[in-house]
Amino acid sequence: LLFTGCGDTKKENNESQTTKQTAEQFVLKFSHVVSANTPKGQAADFFEKRLEELSEGRIDVQVYPSSQLYTDNAVLKALKLDSVQMAAPAFSKFGKIVPQLALFDLPFLFKDIDHLHRVQDGEVGQKLKDMVTDKGYVALSFWDNGFKQLSSSQKPLVLPEDAQGQKFRIMSSKVLEAQFHAVGANPQMMPFSEVYSGLQQGVIDAAENPISNIYTKKFHEVQKYLTISYHGYLGYLVVLSKKFCNSLPADLQEDVKQAMNEATEKERQLAADLNNEQFNLIKEYADSTGKLEILHLTDEQKEAWRTAVSKIYPEFYDNNKIGEDLIKGALATE
Numbered sequence: 001l002l003f004t005g006c007g008d009t010k011k012e013n014n015e016s017q018t019t020k021q022t023a024e025q026f027v028l029k030f031s032h033v034v035s036a037n038t039p040k041g042q043a044a045d046f047f048e049k050r051l052e053e054l055s056e057g058r059i060d061v062q063v064y065p066s067s068q069l070y071t072d073n074a075v076l077k078a079l080k081l082d083s084v085q086m087a088a089p090a091f092s093k094f095g096k097i098v099p100q101l102a103l104f105d106l107p108f109l110f111k112d113i114d115h116l117h118r119v120q121d122g123e124v125g126q127k128l129k130d131m132v133t134d135k136g137y138v139a140l141s142f143w144d145n146g147f148k149q150l151s152s153s154q155k156p157l158v159l160p161e162d163a164q165g166q167k168f169r170i171m172s173s174k175v176l177e178a179q180f181h182a183v184g185a186n187p188q189m190m191p192f193s194e195v196y197s198g199l200q201q202g203v204i205d206a207a208e209n210p211i212s213n214i215y216t217k218k219f220h221e222v223q224k225y226l227t228i229s230y231h232g233y234l235g236y237l238v239v240l241s242k243k244f245c246n247s248l249p250a251d252l253q254e255d256v257k258q259a260m261n262e263a264t265e266k267e268r269q270l271a272a273d274l275n276n277e278q279f280n281l282i283k284e285y286a287d288s289t290g291k292l293e294i295l296h297l298t299d300e301q302k303e304a305w306r307t308a309v310s311k312i313y314p315e316f317y318d319n320n321k322i323g324e325d326l327i328k329g330a331l332a333t334e
């Protein structure tokens with residue numbers, strides 16, 4: 001699952017014999033955009049606790065949730081400058097650096113979460129991490145959020161044609177843009193921190209998010225319809241500043257590695273549990289207020305969405321976009 005060094009073999013830890021007792025203190029700032037009570041937020045908090053324990057306080061981990069420190073648009077630059085040491089942006093946020101990570105945004109590409117994990121843990125996942133490492137970051141782990149659902153304040157989204165003309169907020173992603181163009185909708189890129197007010201004020205009509213992001217940011221309170229569609233996946237790549245990684249003595253690099261491995265294992269479970277738990281809370285809200293209608297798709301309706309949106313795959317066969325080998329490699333992963 002994890003890194004085998006800071007991605008810079010030449011100067012790998014040549015001065016890393018320092019011990020926990022004698023060496024300097026380090027501060028690791030971890031910036032993310034979601035609430036603390038999400039899979040990413042809780043895993044980040046767990047990582048903080050574990051790394052501080054393992055390093056016996058030599059690394060002070062500071063987690064900044066809810067875009068307090070950086071939005072996703074700014075965080076990768078900040079990480080390069082070592083102004084922040086760790087982040088876990090959604091895959092599409094790497095668009096300018098490694099657009100191929102948008103593989104994970106392709107709708108209906110994965111049969112289920114186990115298939116997705118096999119892709120991440122296998123050859124395709126390793127290739128993608130190597131691309132990020134080549135760009136001067138330390139690619140650590142893939143973290144889940146989960147599958148996305150559609151929501152709207154304008155019209156229930158049951159068939160693809162229902163999306164026609166609706167303004168959908170999307171992350172900055174060519175794949176998501178193509179996905180909504182494929183159903184005649186009007187995609188609008190917007191940072192996560194602006195989605196609530198965008199929905200509330202009607203700047204956008206609709207959105208796609210996993211349940212935990214909907215629940216913790218109260219998007220369901222500013223939408224009338226929620227469609228359980230599981231049409232696409234939202235996940236993250238945890239990245240570490242290379243400069244920071246190289247500055248750590250070997251024993252502390254090991255601690256980072258161990259804390260990250262443990263956090264990653266926990267994160268997958270948290271993602272499954274929180275999305276279930278928070279779905280029930282949204283359902284309670286819908287039942288008690290009557291202000292939200294939750295729609296479940298039949299197999300035929302789901303198939304209609306799949307047919308409408310999966311035709312975009314060939315648009316991304318170019319290696320500078322995603323690449324046919326990666327897309328077919330993911331589809332063929334057993």
Ligand code: LMR
Nearest residue numbers: 033034090171191192213
């Ligand atoms: C989004 O912008 O919708 C997501 O990237 C937010 C997140 O980090 O889950």
